[in-house]
Amino acid sequence: MSRAFEMLIAEQYEHQNYPRVWPMPQISASSPEQYPLNPEAFYFEYGRQSEAQPGCSVLDAAFKRYFSLIFPDYFPGGNVCAGQASLKAETVWGFFVNKTDIEDFPRFQFRGILLDTSRHYLPVQAILKTLDAMAYSKFNVFHWHIVDDPSFPYQSQTFPDLSAKGAFHPMTHIYTQTDVQRVISYARLRGIRVLPEFDSPGHTQSWGKGQSDLLTPCYKGGTPSGAFGPVNPTLPSTYQFIARLFKEVSSVFPDSYIHLGGDEVNFFCWKSNPDVRAFMQKMGFGTDFTKLEAFYMESIVNITSTLNKTAIVWQDVFDYHERIPEDTVLHIWKGVPYDYTKELSRITKAGKRVVLAAPWYINHIAYGQDWRKSYTVQPLNFSGTEEQKKLVIGGEVCMWGEYVDATNLTPRLWPRASAAAERLWSDEKQTSSVEKAFPRLQDFRCKLLRRGIQAEPLYVGHCRHEYQGI
């Protein structure tokens, strides 16, 4: 993300000692001097020293969007016939802003949100709305946990049976290639990368419906039980399938990262299968199934390397000491909610880059103002050297889908996720007080409403423009 794009719109400054914006900018100095803000005269300008210059499609589109957000009630010429009325912009539409100099940049480069489209299908429109809201909170990574046990909504060109047989519905509950392109393009214009996750070898029950011989047959009393376990790591056909699928995924999703999952593998089914046990013997793994899992993950990480993608994996992969490429990023989810500092110490000590998700599993709801817990997370407050701290490349808010679909996604995400957004963007010292943050976050929530995001209230009160979308 270019620094030129990380602009910040100072809106309706209300004589506070700090800017009423969220997330808090790094450096900001305002003066009592006021300027009229007049839509007839207002324009965005490219910085002379900026790498981006006129014609930059991302910035030009952003200028257009943000003009409408700054002047929501403004229509050139108004609603009247030409010649019958004239606009006096400064008096009717104008308002004033204090002169403010802002220098801004993010604290962490990776500021993500995970959506889970397998446990419930999310219509494309719900994803696009989330991307809008993400941009307003300066999130820059959409981690698309697109498939999992319950359903496989990604419509693969190479393996169309995966969604035809593995989606909740083969026509209505899928993401076509057009859908995926639309999401990627919409995200790109908002400075957001799309990080796809195809989690294996566990969490793959839905994959097995459209791809026979992929999952491990479980045995009971010496015969197959009819149930299936994780991906079968003993068959060459498995790796051929993964290579072809990932080749497609790598080309569909342009981001340089791909998320390979690797979490929560249950060894019960592998243990029951005589072919798997024979393979263990042959490979010299003894009875240590973590070695079998390591073997599988190393193989698929290597496949992604040959596709020139950097792998992100859940921390389980580190926990089993796989030999994985140096640049693989570990995704920390254990130690929920407060013991993740040990995980940070342990994994950065091994020289691995990490993304912190553990304290931000905000699908876990609780009564009251639980955004405060998200806000008081200190991602670098763990035992380690300065070098280790530099390996924390960012954090991620996870909205797992067991209890979430398009009916409740937006109010559960916003403004709760915005608390983590400020922690990942802003200077921690300037934003250490939850009490000071509260009125600013309330303002921001009203701003989200005005921008059409169905953000829930933080506490008793009101917004000038309430949600009207019922």
Added chain:
Amino acid sequence: MSRAFEMLIAEQYEHQNYPRVWPMPQISASSPEQYPLNPEAFYFEYGRQSEAQPGCSVLDAAFKRYFSLIFPDYFPGGNVCAGQASLKAETVWGFFVNKTDIEDFPRFQFRGILLDTSRHYLPVQAILKTLDAMAYSKFNVFHWHIVDDPSFPYQSQTFPDLSAKGAFHPMTHIYTQTDVQRVISYARLRGIRVLPEFDSPGHTQSWGKGQSDLLTPCYKGGTPSGAFGPVNPTLPSTYQFIARLFKEVSSVFPDSYIHLGGDEVNFFCWKSNPDVRAFMQKMGFGTDFTKLEAFYMESIVNITSTLNKTAIVWQDVFDYHERIPEDTVLHIWKGVPYDYTKELSRITKAGKRVVLAAPWYINHIAYGQDWRKSYTVQPLNFSGTEEQKKLVIGGEVCMWGEYVDATNLTPRLWPRASAAAERLWSDEKQTSSVEKAFPRLQDFRCKLLRRGIQAEPLYVGHCRHEYQGI
């Protein structure tokens, strides 16, 4: 509510041993015999023995609504020009239902939902949508907690300053008389009574903004501190005001009940005020401020009696042993969440009728399937005689507004409130299993979605028609 209106629509019966409807009907017998369900031939009929007969506006309107719900895709003549095409209804539109005889009636006569429009303003549209969903779950009382400390949105004809000065906004965040009439009329057509609550003497901070001398001035160090406490029970003007306000409220809201609140009175401010202390002496109350509260509540209950209304009050009023009319209903909210059985025993033993709300404060959210707790409540499982049990006239789901407004109201209410709805409607023995209820409630939640209610998911899965309202 007439029994004729408590009809039940058997929809798309899917060869189960029990009807796939929610709440479960009292008596239902189905046979394998199937009938075609054909919109060209389908009609509702008044029972010959029914008190209601053709021309009953409530039923006629219900027939119209439910026809569209049963045949959502049906338009007479279709979308084609007359003469150019003909409909073959039985093959194109028809489906089959099993022959089913149902006899149904509610277990409890009072099945309420409380909405709180003071802590957050709810647009009228959000209230109407809730009334729609209430009817689908057979709730029949809308308890409108219309005013409280934070705001006074009810626009009184007699005292317009109450909302002009006490609402969050005097124009946009109020309920006009037209709004109130619209809510009452919309509710009536759905078999729902509107029970207004004007809670006093506590919970009245917003009242004081538009009505001077109503609230008690608090004192600090011998002088008024500028803060105000509960309604001032020592002044005759207080009772004149209440009498005029309640006269208006009694005429605006036709229901025979009125809710007077009476909960959570903080004595701190009364104690600080020398005039209140002098009144206590004069009345012989000593230093027992519960007697002062009792004096106030008795006075206003008597005012409502003269207006031919029956009072409902929160149980605090009983707890202070006021002499209140025999027919006053006590609203049980203490003992949250599981100790309410003692409250039921204690208050019914005194011969008072009660409404149970304590276990159904579903504004308290928790991660996971918390509807199960609501469902397993046994309202009559308390120590008491058969006569005492008969005094439990029903129950109420409360959605207090600290963290709820139009952005998140609907998914928080539905289908969670529907769990309590079945407990209040259906036979407890037939509905004792949470596990058996689960798939039926999942079906019902999909039905709510299809009917345009933004009901959240219970767990992993999908509905054929997902929510598309983003």
